[in-house]
Amino acid sequence: MASLPVYRWRLAPDGYATVRQLRALGLRPGGQDVAAQLERPRRRRGPLVAHLYRIDLAKPVRPMTPARWAALAKANAARRRCPECARDAGYVIPPSRRMCGLCIAAKEQRAA
Numbered sequence: 221m222a223s224l225p226v227y228r229w230r231l232a233p234d235g236y237a238t239v240r241q242l243r244a245l246g247l248r249p250g251g252q253d254v255a256a257q258l259e260r261p262r263r264r265r266g267p268l269v270a271h272l273y274r275i276d277l278a279k280p281v282r283p284m285t286p287a288r289w290a291a292l293a294k295a296n297a298a299r300r301r302c303p304e305c306a307r308d309a310g311y312v313i314p315p316s317r318r319m320c321g322l323c324i325a326a327k328e329q330r331a332a
């Protein structure tokens with residue numbers, strides 16, 4: 221992982237895309253390894269990192285069946301649940317945070 225090429229945000233080379241960008245193209249990484257990463261510096265926090273995949277190695281998204289939609293909905297519901305307070309945050313909790321916005325705010329208040 222340490223040897224991955226790192227590009228500045230918005231300076232990704234042609235032929236590379238993030239998972240989100242692949243999805244917009246109807247593609248998925250398809251088992252390929254991360255080819256490069258983008259980093260966006262942030263104040264007071266580590267840089268925001270996005271993984272890049274090669275578009276030429278991407279595969280078409282498999283058609284979604286009702287069972288797959290159901291599995292996806294269940295997985296998303298679990299990812300929206302805050303591990304700290306067990307509320308449904310209404311959005312996917314970033315794995316790096318592991319808590320919802322309310323919990324982060326409460327924690328910052330305690331720290332202040």
Ligand SMILES: [Zn+2]
Nearest residue numbers: 302305320323
């Ligand atoms: Zn919470």
